[in-house]
Amino acid sequence: MATAVAVPQEGPLRRWWRVLRVSFWLGWQIETNWTDPLLFFIYSLAKPLGGVLILVFMYFVVARGGQGPMLGFFVVGTALWPFVLRGMMGIAWGLISDREHWKTLRYIYTSPIPYRGYLIGRALAQATSAVAPAVITLIFGRYVLGVPLHLANVNVQYAAVAMITGIAGIVALGLVVVSAAMLISGEAWRMPEGVGAGLYLVSGAIFPVTTLPGPLQTLSQVFPLTWWLEAMRRGLLGPLSVRSFAWAGDAQVLAYEVVVTAVWIIVATFIFGIAERRARQLGILDQESAY
Amino acid sequence: MTTASIPRVRGLRRVLRAALGRSYPRIIGQNRERSWLFYDTVLPLLGTIAFVYVYKALGAPDRFIGYVIMGGATTAFWMNVMWNMAAQFYWDKQGGNLELYMVVPCGITPILLGMSLGGFVATVLRAVAIVLIGSLMFHVRFDISNLGVFLLVFGVAVVALYGLGVTFASLFLLWGREAWHMAELFMEPVFLASGFYFPVRALGFWAAMGTSLIPLTLALDAMRQLLFGAAHPALLPVWWEVAGLVFLAVLFIVLARFMLARMEYLARREGRLSLRF
Numbered sequence: 001m002a003t004a005v006a007v008p009q010e011g012p013l014r015r016w017w018r019v020l021r022v023s024f025w026l027g028w029q030i031e032t033n034w035t036d037p038l039l040f041f042i043y044s045l046a047k048p049l050g051g052v053l054i055l056v057f058m059y060f061v062v063a064r065g066g067q068g069p070m071l072g073f074f075v076v077g078t079a080l081w082p083f084v085l086r087g088m089m090g091i092a093w094g095l096i097s098d099r100e101h102w103k104t105l106r107y108i109y110t111s112p113i114p115y116r117g118y119l120i121g122r123a124l125a126q127a128t129s130a131v132a133p134a135v136i137t138l139i140f141g142r143y144v145l146g147v148p149l150h151l152a153n154v155n156v157q158y159a160a161v162a163m164i165t166g167i168a169g170i171v172a173l174g175l176v177v178v179s180a181a182m183l184i185s186g187e188a189w190r191m192p193e194g195v196g197a198g199l200y201l202v203s204g205a206i207f208p209v210t211t212l213p214g215p216l217q218t219l220s221q222v223f224p225l226t227w228w229l230e231a232m233r234r235g236l237l238g239p240l241s242v243r244s245f246a247w248a249g250d251a252q253v254l255a256y257e258v259v260v261t262a263v264w265i266i267v268a269t270f271i272f273g274i275a276e277r278r279a280r281q282l283g284i285l286d287q288e289s290a291y
Numbered sequence: 292m293t294t295a296s297i298p299r300v301r302g303l304r305r306v307l308r309a310a311l312g313r314s315y316p317r318i319i320g321q322n323r324e325r326s327w328l329f330y331d332t333v334l335p336l337l338g339t340i341a342f343v344y345v346y347k348a349l350g351a352p353d354r355f356i357g358y359v360i361m362g363g364a365t366t367a368f369w370m371n372v373m374w375n376m377a378a379q380f381y382w383d384k385q386g387g388n389l390e391l392y393m394v395v396p397c398g399i400t401p402i403l404l405g406m407s408l409g410g411f412v413a414t415v416l417r418a419v420a421i422v423l424i425g426s427l428m429f430h431v432r433f434d435i436s437n438l439g440v441f442l443l444v445f446g447v448a449v450v451a452l453y454g455l456g457v458t459f460a461s462l463f464l465l466w467g468r469e470a471w472h473m474a475e476l477f478m479e480p481v482f483l484a485s486g487f488y489f490p491v492r493a494l495g496f497w498a499a500m501g502t503s504l505i506p507l508t509l510a511l512d513a514m515r516q517l518l519f520g521a522a523h524p525a526l527l528p529v530w531w532e533v534a535g536l537v538f539l540a541v542l543f544i545v546l547a548r549f550m551l552a553r554m555e556y557l558a559r560r561e562g563r564l565s566l567r568f
Binding site (some may be wrong): 070194212 | 326334335337338341344345347349385475480484487494
C-alpha cells in the first residue's frame with residue numbers, strides 16, 4: 001500500500017522567494033556559462049561601449065571638439081540601456097527560448113511554482129549581467145570623456161530609489177511583452193526587439209524627448225523608462241544634466257517615476273493573467289513554431 | 292521494376308542549380324512572411340530615426356541626417372550577413388538541416404552561395420524601403436549624378452560583404468550557443484568601426500584604414516562621397532576605395548573557400564556538426 005509522504009508546507013512569500021532565487025541562478029547560468037569569464041566580460045562591455053562611442057563620435061563631428069552636457073546625457077543613457085535590453089527583452093526571450101529552443105516550458109509551467117516568479121527571476125538575472133557594463137561605461141565617461149560624474153554631484157539616495165523603481169518598471173514592461181509573446185509564435189523572436197527599438201526611440205535614451213514631435217513627447221511620458229532615465233541623469237549628473245522635463249523638479253520626476261511604474265505593475269499583472277489564461281484556453285502556451 | 296532516371300548535372304550547372312535552389316526559400320519565404328518584412332524594415336528604421344534625432348538634438352547640418360539614413364540601410368545588410376549568413380549554420384544545426392546539407396552531392400559552397408543570393412535580394416528590398424521612408428520623413432536630398440559609379444561601389448561591396456559572411460559562417464560552424472552571442476558582439480562595435488552614423492574619417496586616418504578591412508567602411512565612405520559631394524570628409528578618393536573593395540572581395544572569396552574546407556574538417560573531426568547546445 002502506498003503511503004503519502006508529508007511535504008512541508010511553505011508560505012506563498014517563502015515560495016516566491018525560493019522560485020526567484022532558483023530561477024535567478026538558472027538565468028545567470030544560461031546567460032553566462034556559454035563561454036569563459038574573460039570573453040563574457042568583453043562581450044558584456046562591447047555593446048554599451050560601442051554604443052557610447054558611436055554617440056561620442058557623432059557629437060565630435062558636429063561640435064568639432066570640446067565638451068558639453070550632451071556627452072553626459074549620452075553616457076548615462078547608454079550605460080543604463082542594457083538593463084532595458086536584458087531585463088525587459090530577456091524576460092520575453094526566457095519564455096520563447098524555453099518554448100522553442102530548450103523545449104522545457106511545459107515542464108517548468110506544470111511544476112508547482114509560480115510561473116510569474118520564475119520569469120521575473122530569469123529577468124533579474126539578465127538585468128544583473130548589465131551591472132558591470134553600466135559601471136564601466138560610467139567610469140569610461142568620467143575618466144576618458146571627462147563627463148562630470150563627480151561623487152560630490154551624485155545624489156546617492158535619489159539615484160538608488162530611481163534605480164530600484166526603474167528595475168521594477170523594466171520588469172513590468174517585460175511582463176507585458178512576455179504576455180504578447182505567449183499569444184504569438186512565428187513573430188515572437190522579433191517582437192521583443194521591436195518593442196525595445198520603439199522604446200529606444202521614445203524614452204529619451206540617447207536624446208532629450210523634447211527633440212521628438214509633440215505626439216511622441218506625450219507618448220514618451222506614459223513609459224516608466226522615460227522617467228527612470230531622467231531621474232538617473234539628475235541623480236548622477238546633478239544640475240549639469242540636460243533635461244527632458246525642464247518644467248519638473250527632481251522630486252517631481254521621482255514621484256512621476258514611482259507613480260507611472262506602479263500603474264505599469266498593476267497593468268502588467270492584469271495583462272499577464274489574461275494572456276496566460278487565454279494561451280491555456282487556446283492550447284498554445286507551449287506551441288512551437290519551428291522558427 | 293525500373294529505376295527513375297535522375298538528371299545528372301555536374302560542374303558549374305550543378306553549382307548554379309543548387310545555389311538557386313537554396314536561394315528560393317530565402318526570397319520567397321522572407322517575402323511571404325509579412326511580419327518579417329515588417330520587422331526587417333521597421334527595426335533598422337526605428338534605430339535610424341533615433342540617431343537622426345540625436346543629430347537634430349545636436350543641431351547638425353542636414354547632410355548628417357542623410358549619413359544616418361544610409362547607415363540605417365547598411366545596417367540591414369550587416370544584420371543579414373551576421374544573422375542569416377554567419378549564424379545560419381547555427382540555426383540549421385538547431386533545425387536539423389545542417390546534416391542534410393553535408394550529405395547532398397553539391398557540397399556546402401553552393402548552399403552558401405544560394406543563401407547569399409537569397410539574402411541579398413531580400414535585403415536590398417528592405418534597404419531601399421529604409422532609404423525611401425527615411426528620406427521622405429526627413430526631407431533628405433541625395434545627389435545621384437554619379438549613379439553608375441554608385442552602383443559599381445555597391446555591387447563590389449556586396450560581393451566582398453557576402454564573402455566575409457561565408458568566412459564567418461565557416462567559423463560559426465564550430466560554435467554552439469556562442470554563435471548567437473558572437474553575432475550580437477559584432478553589432479555596435481562594427482557600427483562604430485565602419486562609421487555607420489558618422490564619417491569614418493572622424494576615427495582618425497590610420498584607425499579608419501585599419502577598420503577598412505570591414506568592406507562596409509570603404510563602401511559607406513565611397514557612397515557618401517558620391518551622394519554628398521565635397522561636403523563629405525572623405526577617407527580616400529572614390530576610385531582608391533573601389534580598388535580596395537575589389538581587393539577585399541577577392542580576399543574574402545579566397546579566404547572563405549579555405550576557411551570553409553578547414554572548419555568543415557575540424558567540425559567533422561570534433562563531432563560538432565550535429566552538436567545542438
